[in-house]
Amino acid sequence: MKIIYKDGVVAECPQEEELHVLRHTAAHVMAQAIKRLYPEADFAFGPATENGFYYDVDLGDTKLTDDDLAAIEKEMRKIVKENLAIKPFILPRAEAEKLMADRKEKYKVEHMADLADETEFSFFQQGEYVDMCIGPHLTYTKALKAFKITQQSGAYWKNDKDNKMLTRINGVAFRSQEELEAWEKQQEEARARDHRKIGKEMGLFMTDDLVGRGLPMFLPNGYTVWQELENYIKAKERARGYQHVMTPCVGTVNLYKTSGHWDHYRENMFPAMEMEGESYVLRPMNCPHHMMIYANRPHSYRQLPIRIGEIAHDFRYESSGTLKGIERGRHFCQNDAHLFVTPDQIKSEVAAVCDLIFEVYRDFGITDYRCVLSLRDPADKKKYHDDDAMWNHAEAALREVLTELGIEFTEEIGEAAFYGPKLDVNVRPAVGAEYTLSTCQLDFCLPAKFHLTYVDSDGTEKTPVVLHRAILGSIDRFMAYLIEETKGRFPTWLAPTQxxxxxxxxxxxxxxxxxxxxxxxxxxxxxxxxxxxxxxxxxxxxxxxxxxxxxxxxxxxxxxxxxxxxxxxxxxxxxxxxxxxxxxxxxxxxxxxxx
Structure with a gap:
């Protein structure tokens, strides 16, 4: 497969890059089709993705229907048949800005302004369509063999809710029609397994916009399953020395300022509520409450480890485009726990958490998963607590523990929690991309922020280490996973009606x-x-x-x-x-x- 780079060099495409180049080219062809059908369309970003491609476009007041998406796909096929040559060119900044301004591409102009250090910009042209892009691309539109428009959704410009909502049009592209047909069969299977469809058929849960998007309600059948999962994991935890607590679903803003969530996680939290001169928020996680429970009384090293567990109601302001039944909602219940340990207990407690994770997976027949050591991105000072010494110590400690336990894992930069590294266990479902089900996080940060202490054997006060861990993740997501894995055919002990x-x-x-x-x-x-x-x-x-x-x-x-x-x-x-x-x-x- 021939591809062309921004400097005009034509070469054979490396096999591992073929799908990316196909999908990137498909995004440009789709944009050209949209521009032909909607001349006033103004384009934002249009990248290839792991599963396909999309383009975010400002269509003014126009709302697309399924028939409109079909018309865009039809126009794309017409462009492919025209076999237009795809040609790159490079312009100095002033000329590039004028070109985009003349073509009324205000989002491209704004994007160029964000790239203040760039002195020139590359473009690719096919027929009448010109797009700012670094490439590479196919050399002719006819090389695009198999593609399909899949859906539309909303997306904020620059992923910022304070900006305008654009229309995101998604598609897929493959090397051949056979690959596309195989993908379509996989999508049929995904639809058959979709927990939202099965949940409705079996009367497990419901949603209603009058209650609120992303706020599922469990019906009697679904709540039966939910309770069985709660009873199951609580019994496992009690047998391992966990003590269960119940804490409120709200907390003061000052609580989250102390923990650091207010600075690092505020965009995912519901807005603050003002009451009697105090600001409160719906909690997005339970760590601060559990820190306060530990701080409620003094502790000796003899009492550690202390394992506090809770099936906790949490609220996160997820964007509407990411909501998906009970797999991803704005309200969910975490199978959460925090373990307060001495440094010498880290290894044994992480080992015990891992044993519990893998025991649960055996109970449910979960075999397709992988372990990931999620680390911070040292260059990202905004997302992560800024303490290099703490991070180096925590990451080294968790890496050493996992290695000594003989757990195979890969490392991923930029996936840590803001306060510490973590072990993520990612499951590969029957359909769809993998996602994290269980996690164990090592935290030297929050105990210090909350001034937690214990009296050590030498009579001095020390700061405990905290392990944040979730075995089922959230009961809601775990239930969604089980529904899709079993197609709703729960094992007898879990079935709503046996x-x-x-x-x-x-x-x-x-x-x-x-x-x-x-x-x-x-x-x-x-x-x-x-x-x-x-x-x-x-x-x-x-x-x-x-x-x-x-x-x-x-x-x-x-x-x-x-x-x-x-x-x-x-x-x-x-x-x-x-x-x-x-x-x-x-x-x-x-x-x-x-x-």
Missing amino acids: VKVLPVSEKTLEYAQSVTDKLAEAGIRVALDSDNEKIGYKIRAAQQVDRVPYMLVLGAKEAEAGNVSVRDRKGETTTMELDAFIQKVCDEIANRTHD
């Missing part, structure tokens, strides 16, 4: 009720379908919509014999004594069997 009793007709309704009562007495979550529908319809609803692990189909034969016909989610049917079936289900629940 057994559904399906009488074939009204003649067996009385027997079905007695079976239902006996299952309920055994602590099994059971539902009786007494609707006057054909048994085939009842089975399909239980299996495909409710996704219950077991269905008991009860006809005259079962009622006469006093047994049950057991149908599982795979469609396999077995006749069993009722007591034997109850024991089977209870064993699956007790052992938390997963399939």
Whole structure:
């Protein structure tokens, strides 16, 4: 594949850069198509991304529909067929600014002003379209073989909510039509697994704009799953010496100024509320509250480690374009804990946290994940607490612990928390990009900010080290992950309804009720379908919509014999004594069997 650089050099594209160049070129072709259809369009940024490309564009008051997106894609195909040569050129600053000003590209002009040290700018042209860009690109538009416009959304200019909201148009591009078709099949699978779709079908959760975007509400079925996850992880933690607390969902601005969140995290927090001369905010995380709990009384080295856990309600002002059901909302509940330890206890406590993470993953059958040591970017003095000595010590300590534990990990710069480095465990879901599920963060910063101390063995006061850790991450996100991994077919212990009793007709309704009562007495979550529908319809609803692990189909034969016909989610049917079936289900629940 031939590509052209900004200096006009034409060369073979390195294989590892092919998709990036294809997608970058596709962004330019899309912009040209938009400009043909909407001559007043004013373009901002249009990069290639890991999964495709996009262009942010100011369309004035024009609101695009799906038909409009289809028209843009059609115009793109026309440009590809025209086989326009893609040619670079370079201009000195004054000429570049005049070119963009003459073409009424105000966002490009502003971007050039941000690049104050640049004396010249490069451009690429295809036909009548000119774009400021450093390239490289394909040499002709016809080399763009397979692409598709996927969606539109809103995006602030420069990602700043104080700037104008632009229209972001997304697309994908691949080397061949076959690759595009494979991607489309993957998208079909993603839609089938989408936790928002399944959550609606199963009655797990809901959202409503009248309540607020990004504020999901758990329905009875969903809250059952949520409570089971809460009970599961709390029991694991109690067995390891954690003490659970409950703290308020708000705190004073001064609390977050002390912790440093006000300086480093304010843009992700809800606005402050003024009450009786005091400013309060909805909390985005729980560390400051737990620091205050530790500070509530003096401590001796003999009492450490102290492990404080909470299923905590948190609020973050996520942009509307990033909201996604219960995977990413503005309200969520963290499986949070803070461990107050001596320096000598760091290794053993990090090891214990890792053991808990991997035990939980075994319980849920999670095998596709990787560990990342997330470090600060030393050049970013705004994002991270400015203390080089602290950072060097903390990063070296966590790296040493992970190495000694034999945990394989990669290192990523710029992914640390603002107060310290962390171990992130990133899962690779059945569809979509990987994301962090569990984390363990090493913190020398906040204990000092809150003046936390303990009396050491020599009688002197020392500052403890804090481990911030989350095993399930947030219960909301973990639940979304499970829904998409299982397609809503939860293991028996976690299923909202574990057994559904399906009488074939009204003649067996009385027997079905007695079976239902006996299952309920055994602590099994059971539902009786007494609707006057054909048994085939009842089975399909239980299996495909409710996704219950077991269905008991009860006809005259079962009622006469006093047994049950057991149908599982795979469609396999077995006749069993009722007591034997109850024991089977209870064993699956007790052992938390997963399939």
